Amino acid sequence: MKSVCIIGAGPGGLVTAKTFAETGQFRVTVFEKKARIGGIWALGRTTQDAFLSPDTPTNLSRFTVGFADLDWASVDLHRGQENGHSKDGPRPPLFPKAWMVNEYLETYARRYIPEGTIRCKTGVTNAERKGDQWNITVRDSNGHSETLTFDYLIMASGFFAQPRDLRHSVPHLPKSYPHMPVPTLHTSAFRSLDRLCPDSQPAQGRAILMLGGGNSSGETAANIALQISDTQWSPDRSKAQRYQDFKIVHITPRPLYPVPPFIEYQDHSKSYVPLDFRLYDFARRPESLPSYGGRQTMEVRNIVHQTLQNMMGGDLSDISPALVSHPGDGRGSVYVALSESYAEYVRSGTIDVVAGRVNEIRLGEDGSTASVVVQQGDEKLIINDIAAIVHATGYTPHPALDILDDATKAAIKYDPDSMRLPMILEQWQTINRDAPTLAFIGFYEGPYWPVMEMQARLAAQRWTSGKIPATKPYEQQEELLKLRASMRDRSLDVPQYWLGDHLGYMEDMAKELGLQRRSKGFKEREGMPSPARYRTPFTNTAEADAVMADLSQEWNASTHHTKYVARAAFCALQGTWTIKRHFTSSTPTFPSGTLEGTASFHPRHPTSNGNNGHPFDFEYLYTEAGTFTLATSGATMTAKRRYVYRYREATDTLSVWFVKPDRALLEVDYLFHDLAFESSEAMRREGALVAKADHPCGRDMYWTEYRLPMQGVALREWRLTHTVKGPNKDYVATTVYTRPGK
Known part of the structure; x- marks a missing residue:
């Protein structure tokens, strides 16, 4: 029996552990440096020091945040409450909260991963290839280290290993950074206005600087705006004067589409569905269309912009000129922020969107505020009276990759300066042929749980049968190196998520695995992809049937009726x-x-x-x-x-x-x-x-x-x-x- 080391007990690590263990051909060990499983979802209902707030909803529906073998209704979200748990009770939210996601993962691990497989509080400090095996050095919470040998290594520690420091985005910062008197934090650390604006500092009439041009910038700006609005309009009026005329200045290097979680299923249909129901609907996709990824031509960019504008009901010019993406040679790829309130906070003035990049942050004379210099082409704009700074500078995968030995890094074309494409992989971003006993699960920007489950199945098949599918055009090494260079140069043809064809990849991997898509409850080309539609001999049929029934029910209620x-x-x-x-x-x-x-x-x-x-x-x-x-x-x-x-x-x-x-x-x-x-x-x-x-x-x-x-x-x-x-x-x-x- 071959041995497999899996690094990370987040969604990718857990589904991989289950997938490999059930074959009966691998001895699986999972190392997790945290005290609990879950990755970025490693938190409880009251946790305040995780990557996410416990009440943060998922960006996509529970059908994209789940696995084939566990229906969300099987997860007891009411443990310790008077009514207990019942599968016949209320369904979980369509967009579960972060603490609920952890409950899902805990339930999944208890059901499907053999006891003793996961070693929490144990981090991997070094991974070195020696011939056909791996020497894995680990250290536990007591500081004890040991080196173990495995046949295979799977990196499932997550692409979002650590928040990126502000220094990577702003060239000129005060000498006192990161200990500036003006509160400064990453979006992942934001919880409340009071943390941003201590009682000792005045807030009335001032602003919070939001820095960034991706999803978390819009999402967090809207969250802050809600808290500001609540101080003015809730029954508790104790903070109304303190936050009067308080606002957010959002500096973004590119226009954003603030897309809500529920959108019209088809133009003029008057039916509203979860976002992923529309984006990944088989009925919308020509059967002959191959999967795609990488850079986008201008023609594709224009098509995607038009699609988004149809969803949004216009080009957003009535909300803010900074959100408008104008046609022409200077038009970049579409970027979205998932939020149903951001747009109207912008219209009302609670959020002031400014196009440009922050070039410098200066402290005010009294030290309680800051000024920012915004580069707008050849012009500079100075914004004063900044009481706090929140930066959506993204995450870096490099702490997770630094454990690999130099020879392995060279084999996978590792680039320590590339935040978005640090290694060159293929097979839906799972392997590099020059490191055949190493696999990656969920190690790209924007990984979806269903894709991770299919990646795990593919890796297990590869190491049991030796079968390696042909490389897709968008994953050819030369093409990926060009993409990396375009990312470095901030080229307009690089999309927000370069590996974004979720439906296409699911179908591709199912074909390679010899799995037929199931359509019970749907027409042949209807609905969205789910691992429950692509079953292996090891799939829990009862749970997969329940997932399909839930998906079909929600699909019909929203697409054909008036739900949502x-x-x-x-x-x-x-x-x-x-x-x-x-x-x-x-x-x-x-x-x-x-x-x-x-x-x-x-x-x-x-x-x-x-x-x-x-x-x-x-x-x-x-x-x-x-x-x-x-x-x-x-x-x-x-x-x-x-x-x-x-x-x-x-x-x-x-x-x-x-x-x-x-x-x-x-x-x-x-x-x-x-x-x-x-x-x-x-x-x-x-x-x-x-x-x-x-x-x-x-x-x-x-x-x-x-x-x-x-x-x-x-x-x-x-x-x-x-x-x-x-x-x-x-x-x-x-x-x-x-x-x-x-």
Whole structure:
């Protein structure tokens, strides 16, 4: 029996350990330097010192964050709670939180990895090839070292080994860095405003600098913006003055598309689905299209930009000029930030997007603030009053690779200066033929769990059968070396994720493994790829069937029906609107007239009032102020009102609530109504999302209709109609909401 050393007990290491152990042909040992398994997901519900906050949701749905042999419903996310666990209970969130992902991995390890296989608190300090074997030196938490010999080595320690230092991105920093008086941290370390802005430092009217042009920059900026908004609009007003007029200045070297987690399934379909349902749908991909990767031609770039603009409902010019990618020779590849709130925070001014690169950071005279010099082509822009700095400078894989001996590094064409492509591999980034007993799992930018599972299967087949597939054109050594050079030169043809054809790679590897795609619950070319659709003789059939049933159910509910339409509508309401309301009354006791003013949907953390203790996932405080003009006399008066809008994923419900009369409290009082959306077919005919609601108020009855003509995920104008009838009321109030400037 051959021996295999696996470095890292994150998702890649765990699925590889399971895959190799179940063949019965390998003796597997996994070394994990941390005290718990999970990699970047190694955290619990209250952990505060991990790469992620425990409540950070996954970027893609649970079907892209999971393996073939474990349905998410089999994971007990309620251990220690009164109701316990039941597979028939509520499904886990479609985008699980980070602590839930760790529970998933812990469950997976308990079920499928033999006891004693994983050695936690044991880091690998050196890996050296000696003939056909590997000498692996490890050190435990007590400082004890030993050298062990293995036949094969698998690197599954993760591409995101360590956050990149700010010095790699900003040429000129104060001499006191990294101990500057202005708080400075990586996006992975951000948790709260209070950590960024200690009580000893003033915050009002100042700004946080967000530096970076990738996903985490937009995601973290939106997270900070929510915390700022919450200080102003939550029932707890203790920090309102401290963070008044506080904002984020986001410096990005390139335009970003802020893509929400739920998007329209097809243009004008009025069905909204998780992002990966649209991106990786077999029905969208010509069967003859080969897999692809690497640099992008201008033609491909333009196609991808147009696709994103269709999703977003425009080129984002109405939100910020810094987010617009203009056609022409200077147009780069598409970059996205996954966030459903970033765009409207930009429109509202909470986030100020500035195009350019930070060239220098200077400390202010009092030491409590900083100034930044932004390079914009040949021009320089100076931004002052920076109270804190958060940098989205990405991660470096090099600490994970430094353990390899020099001969192995030379064999895999290791480049210590390349952050994005440090070694030259093939076979879907798993091997280099000059190091045949070494494999990499999940060792590229943006690795998906299903791809890692297929990579593990491929590596096991390679070392049992000796079969090595032909090299793909985009993984030819010469092509990858050109790609590395383009990355170094910041060429426009390098995409955000150069190995980004998730669906294509899954199909390719399945073909090499001799696995047939299963389509139970789907048409032949429908749905998205999942390891549960490509089964081996070792696959847990019951769990894989459950994964497929869950995927099919969610797919049909969202693509053919109205599930998640409420979520998309809720997202689209955020921000400020110009309103014009016409009251048309049939009774003299309630006058006709017109109200003109402004309304805003302010994001805040969900509050607990109402709903019998069932939690909400998202919440807005709605505020409205305007001038009402009587139709008869022309007399005017000011008018204000407040509501709370809430969304709950467990019931997929958007609801509206009254606010308590005490205007200082901003607390929920009781339910006004739940929105019931029309069928997808009806809304396609209407060309808008249409929802209805009703509410009895004493002897009066309110019937309400919402009409939201969404363009992709964008909403620029919408209409709300209340029809009210009662003993002394008989009127219709029609309000048109329009984005300012439209």
